[in-house]
Amino acid sequence: MRIGLIGTGRIGTFHAEALSRHPVVDALLLADADPERAARTAVRTGASAVAVEDLFTGAGGARGLPDAVVICSATSAHAGLIARAARAGLPVFCEKPIALDLPGTLAALAEVEAAGSVLQLGFMRRFDAGYGEARAAVAEGRLGRLHTVRATTSDPAPPPAAYLPLSGGLYRDCLVHDFDILRWVTGREVGEVYATGSDAGPAMFRAAGDVDTAAVLLTLDDGTLATATATRCNGAGYDVRMELAGELDQLAVGLDDRTPLTSAEPDGPGAPAKPWPGFLERFAPAYEAELDAFLRVVRGELANPCDGREALHALRIAEACEISRRERRPVAMTEIPGG
Numbered sequence: 001m002r003i004g005l006i007g008t009g010r011i012g013t014f015h016a017e018a019l020s021r022h023p024v025v026d027a028l029l030l031a032d033a034d035p036e037r038a039a040r041t042a043v044r045t046g047a048s049a050v051a052v053e054d055l056f057t058g059a060g061g062a063r064g065l066p067d068a069v070v071i072c073s074a075t076s077a078h079a080g081l082i083a084r085a086a087r088a089g090l091p092v093f094c095e096k097p098i099a100l101d102l103p104g105t106l107a108a109l110a111e112v113e114a115a116g117s118v119l120q121l122g123f124m125r126r127f128d129a130g131y132g133e134a135r136a137a138v139a140e141g142r143l144g145r146l147h148t149v150r151a152t153t154s155d156p157a158p159p160p161a162a163y164l165p166l167s168g169g170l171y172r173d174c175l176v177h178d179f180d181i182l183r184w185v186t187g188r189e190v191g192e193v194y195a196t197g198s199d200a201g202p203a204m205f206r207a208a209g210d211v212d213t214a215a216v217l218l219t220l221d222d223g224t225l226a227t228a229t230a231t232r233c234n235g236a237g238y239d240v241r242m243e244l245a246g247e248l249d250q251l252a253v254g255l256d257d258r259t260p261l262t263s264a265e266p267d268g269p270g271a272p273a274k275p276w277p278g279f280l281e282r283f284a285p286a287y288e289a290e291l292d293a294f295l296r297v298v299r300g301e302l303a304n305p306c307d308g309r310e311a312l313h314a315l316r317i318a319e320a321c322e323i324s325r326r327e328r329r330p331v332a333m334t335e336i337p338g339g
Ligand SMILES: NC(=O)c1ccc[n+]([C@@H]2O[C@H](COP(=O)([O-])OP(=O)(O)OC[C@H]3O[C@@H](n4cnc5c(N)ncnc54)[C@H](O)[C@@H]3O)[C@@H](O)[C@H]2O)c1
Pocket: 006, 007, 008, 009, 010, 011, 012, 031, 032, 033, 034, 037, 052, 072, 073, 074, 075, 077, 095, 096, 097, 122, 123, 124, 279
């Protein structure tokens, strides 16, 4: 297969390396708004650097249209690139989110649906072994009636200040993963959210109108209560977990000898020797598996595991959280358009 990849930054370079190793990928074409970046990653991965435009027309260095494109550019460019790919009839894998707002998300989805093309979103937790086991445990009733879910995403250190105004804020940029995986693991929809956040940490969060730490209470449509918390300031390491509690049993995702958590008990586990440093290490197998799935979707071997409508639902929950935080009140999901 000939795969085009747009955006060779942090995640794009990681995906380019995985694609360059994949047995069904014969040719990898890399493009970036900064051509030098694309050229550098092309050298590292044995790919060809091309202009972004050429991936949609097949002209120039692309030497014909690719079989599919992988979009890893800055979020603000996602919706426009998805629309261009849809008009060119190209299947798309796109990093989350589709756009930072609902109108942009709905417009991109309309293009994809009008073209009848494939759009798979990069919610890689759906490919993580632990979350997969949790979903199976819930579906098989092994936990009994589920009553409580606790989801956590903690980054070890804040991103650069320049990233914040473009990120969409902690709910859309970070907690959106927890919202997606909560729906996927439980198989339920969120009915209502009540969100709050704190900007008591580094001043750049206040300057950007964002929060460095957030907590959300989510009520699912079967009455299950969930909490989702996130922070950009977890000095112990990268900590992504989910605890599920039911009438019969409890299960924890992300609890292993690299979890950056120390027991306060005299005989409990001490600090991990090698705590998870970041998302690329913690989710490396999941990132590879989601791209492998995409190549199978393009070849017609697999149903789309995370389409644009799924991503829309996660973004709608983040939108509800922003309203809840701003207006200091619970927000019903029926208030959010696009449902
Ligand atoms: N799924 C995940 O866990 C995960 C993790 C990190 C980032 N992401 C997402 O991936 C995307 C990229 O994040 P990153 O951390 O790699 O960012 P980055 O800033 O490291 O890289 C972005 C790249 O996109 C390029 N770019 C910007 N606009 C472009 C355009 N219009 N056309 C072509 N190239 C363009 C930039 O030059 C840069 O090289 C973001 O949307 C982010 O939300 C997802």
